[in-house]
Amino acid sequence: MSIMTPHIRQMCLCYFAITLTLTEAISLQLNQPKVLLVSFDGFRWDYIHRVPMPRFKYVMENGIHVNRVTNIFITKTYPNHYTLVTGLYAENHGIVANKMYDQDLNKTFSMDGMDIFDPVWWDEAYPLWVTNQIQGHKSGAVMWPGTDVQIHGMYPTHYMIYNISVPFEDRVTQLIDWFRGKEPVNFGLLYWEEPDQTGHEFGTDNPFLDKVIADIDLKLGYLVEQLQKAGLWNTINLIVTSDHGMTLCSRDRIIELDLYIDRDLYTWIDFTPVSAILPKEGKYYEIYHALVNAHPNMTVYKKEDIPDHFRYKHNKRIQPIIAVADEGWTINQNKTTGKFNLGDHGYDNTINSMQPLLIAHGPAFKKNFTKEIMDIVDVYPLICHILGIVPMSNNGTLNNVRELLVDGKMIATESSVVDIVSQGEINTRGSYAWLGILLGSVLVVCFLIVFVQQVTKSQMSGLNIHQGEMSQPLLSR
Numbered sequence: 001m002s003i004m005t006p007h008i009r010q011m012c013l014c015y016f017a018i019t020l021t022l023t024e025a026i027s028l029q030l031n032q033p034k035v036l037l038v039s040f041d042g043f044r045w046d047y048i049h050r051v052p053m054p055r056f057k058y059v060m061e062n063g064i065h066v067n068r069v070t071n072i073f074i075t076k077t078y079p080n081h082y083t084l085v086t087g088l089y090a091e092n093h094g095i096v097a098n099k100m101y102d103q104d105l106n107k108t109f110s111m112d113g114m115d116i117f118d119p120v121w122w123d124e125a126y127p128l129w130v131t132n133q134i135q136g137h138k139s140g141a142v143m144w145p146g147t148d149v150q151i152h153g154m155y156p157t158h159y160m161i162y163n164i165s166v167p168f169e170d171r172v173t174q175l176i177d178w179f180r181g182k183e184p185v186n187f188g189l190l191y192w193e194e195p196d197q198t199g200h201e202f203g204t205d206n207p208f209l210d211k212v213i214a215d216i217d218l219k220l221g222y223l224v225e226q227l228q229k230a231g232l233w234n235t236i237n238l239i240v241t242s243d244h245g246m247t248l249c250s251r252d253r254i255i256e257l258d259l260y261i262d263r264d265l266y267t268w269i270d271f272t273p274v275s276a277i278l279p280k281e282g283k284y285y286e287i288y289h290a291l292v293n294a295h296p297n298m299t300v301y302k303k304e305d306i307p308d309h310f311r312y313k314h315n316k317r318i319q320p321i322i323a324v325a326d327e328g329w330t331i332n333q334n335k336t337t338g339k340f341n342l343g344d345h346g347y348d349n350t351i352n353s354m355q356p357l358l359i360a361h362g363p364a365f366k367k368n369f370t371k372e373i374m375d376i377v378d379v380y381p382l383i384c385h386i387l388g389i390v391p392m393s394n395n396g397t398l399n400n401v402r403e404l405l406v407d408g409k410m411i412a413t414e415s416s417v418v419d420i421v422s423q424g425e426i427n428t429r430g431s432y433a434w435l436g437i438l439l440g441s442v443l444v445v446c447f448l449i450v451f452v453q454q455v456t457k458s459q460m461s462g463l464n465i466h467q468g469e470m471s472q473p474l475l476s477r
């Protein structure tokens, strides 16, 4: 027979309800949607067809495959990596090239120097890790461009300073530790330098590139295996993509600026295949007219005439004149000086060879689903949607890529676009989860105090009654 009075039973039910709420809140935090975004630099969309890629195929068959991704102009590394995490075109996020000059700041951005660590270059946008953290979550980044810069006063929760010599396996180990930590990240970024480096050095038709591509397949396999060992494979949403493709160049296809303009009349800000030219004072028209019809494989634009579809006009870091080479052509000052790459990228973003692929696997994604093409700016709203965070203003459209998802409405909180200024005031699922845990904890403690009091009181009360019954005869005596 139960020793509990109806009152205590009622309190126990209440206790279990609170415990369930608390457990749910904790589990919401632990089982929060997770995304790992991986970039293999310079992985052209069709590389998967060059050599057997069983690990890529495994992910594609059990997930989704976007055959080609239309990246942004210019099809260079820094602009496109920043687009992946902001959903913005270069003119909107401010990283307009790998090499830039800002006349207002009188500063130069170059991958060769320390200038890239100056937040002023990056602060025109809020990258995903900053937004994620403002909304109560944690991020972990391995070598992704910009993640070792203090953007809007914030680094990723965890990050590694860029160091090309850190092996892929060590990068993976670090990321997995962050996903499994006491306070796990919900968003991770992983960057690997190949096959870009080999593509530049050896060109796209060299058998050595095939070896490197096959090695990328092994690296993806290693990542999948480690995620499986860590028990993350079925809960993490893995997105593998790249910033651009690669095309074959030739020393027979060099456009020599020295043949048309005097070096003293301009500053050569960025080189090839999109040359950014800053004419010296009073030399603008002279330079423009000398270049505009100079070479049949080079198109020269005044800044204001850059075609709208490039989305590459409205930023002070875009120079007054740009010259765009045709695919496979290199712009240099002359054939004997300056750097020459046998493979290159940076050309018009509508050229197939400039475009990467995207594959993904995880609970958010359909299985064995293929989509022909998507825009790179749509990756950002897609990730925000999966993570359940509110995106910043961006150029992407979630509806364009909803078909990749198991259920486009799988996240209870519909994402909506907010202004940058209101970013600091946003609360989201993550924040509510911790609020729930806090409130739940307070309720449980209160309950336990009341419960113990009630039980004690009840037992005391029972003893009093018993004693009363026993004592009655004595009293009546």
Ligand SMILES: [Zn+2]
Pocket (backbone or CB within 6 Å): 041, 042, 076, 077, 078, 196, 243, 244
């Ligand atoms: Zn790149």
